[in-house]
Amino acid sequence: MIELNTSLCTGCGLCVADCIQKNLFLQNGHAQARGDCFLCGHCAAICPQNAIRIPEYADDPTIEYTPETFDLPAENLLNTIKFRRSVRSYTSQAIESDKLMMLAEAGRHAATAKNTQHNRFVFVQKDLDLFKSIFWKAVEEAISTENDPRILRLLKHFYEGRNDLPKDEYLFRNAPAVLFIGTDNALDAGLAAQCVELIAVSLGLGAMYNGYLCRLAASLPAVREWLGMQDQPPAAVMLLGYPAVRYARTAPRRTDDVEFR
Numbered sequence: 600m601i602e603l604n605t606s607l608c609t610g611c612g613l614c615v616a617d618c619i620q621k622n623l624f625l626q627n628g629h630a631q632a633r634g635d636c637f638l639c640g641h642c643a644a645i646c647p648q649n650a651i652r653i654p655e656y657a658d659d660p661t662i663e664y665t666p667e668t669f670d671l672p673a674e675n676l677l678n679t680i681k682f683r684r685s686v687r688s689y690t691s692q693a694i695e696s697d698k699l700m701m702l703a704e705a706g707r708h709a710a711t712a713k714n715t716q717h718n719r720f721v722f723v724q725k726d727l728d729l730f731k732s733i734f735w736k737a738v739e740e741a742i743s744t745e746n747d748p749r750i751l752r753l754l755k756h757f758y759e760g761r762n763d764l765p766k767d768e769y770l771f772r773n774a775p776a777v778l779f780i781g782t783d784n785a786l787d788a789g790l791a792a793q794c795v796e797l798i799a800v801s802l803g804l805g806a807m808y809n810g811y812l813c814r815l816a817a818s819l820p821a822v823r824e825w826l827g828m829q830d831q832p833p834a835a836v837m838l839l840g841y842p843a844v845r846y847a848r849t850a851p852r853r854t855d856d857v858e859f860r
């Protein structure tokens with residue numbers, strides 16, 4: 600539900616024109632809502648008078664636009680994207696809580712299809728040892744009781760002795776934190792993960808998407824229960840921490856698969 604403050608509203612109509620669901624109209628010189636909508640917040644964001652609130656989002660303060668609020672040269676952002684690397688080696692330094700909060704904010708503000716905002720973000724840092732013990736117990740149980748082929752396939756490098764890293768390190772890479780994003784729309788999770796990763800890079804952190812850990816976590820009911828993701832499987836999993844590796848330059852990429860018509 601949106602709340603319109605008619606004493607502030609000047610009836611300029613900007614919110615009516617920008618409402619994708621055609622839920623707003625002008626009457627007696629004020630904007631009015633027809634009913635419920637999917638609460639994308641465009642009306643609250645566009646209103647010059649700040650006359651529109653969404654009470655259920657009241658804990659997320661809005662920021663007033665000034666040219667300085669995102670004074671970020673495109674080249675710097677592009678370099679941030681190019682210098683992003685999948686970091687597979689981390690220092691033991693924990694991520695500060697204010698930085699974790701920023702990562703969460705970045706994820707929450709990503710686009711979601713139909714504005715469902717169904718992504719669930721679980722940052723595991725303080726309880727990472729506990730998580731790992733639950734995780735490995737669930738893996739061992741799945742293998743010993745069901746000889747679960749999906750789990751075996753995902754961990755075959757260890758069970759076939761083809762990897763010299765301890766299996767814990769192979770999956771977790773000694774990262775001090777892991778982010779799990781549960782969702783009912785994998786693209787939503789991917790977009791949120793990318794926003795988190797870009798802020799991580801700009802904070803001097805490293806990140807790595809971990810497809811194996813994601814699929815294992817999604818396949819293990821005990822792990823999903825611990826994460827509170829029984830109904831929505833983890834669809835993006837990201838290791839996070841301070842990099843113990845430094846890259847001297849960007850990595851080269853293919854250039855042949857882009858077309859401008």
Ligand SMILES: Cc1cc2nc3c(=O)[nH]c(=O)nc-3n(C[C@H](O)[C@H](O)[C@H](O)COP(=O)(O)O)c2cc1C
Pocket residue numbers: 683684685686687807808809810811812850
């Ligand atoms: C969805 C996804 C899953 C990935 N899963 C893993 C993984 O399980 N283990 C791993 O070492 N790297 C994983 N990666 C990282 C890729 O290998 C990496 O992005 C690619 O090699 C390019 O390197 P860069 O990210 O440093 O540019 C994953 C990347 C993505 C996008």
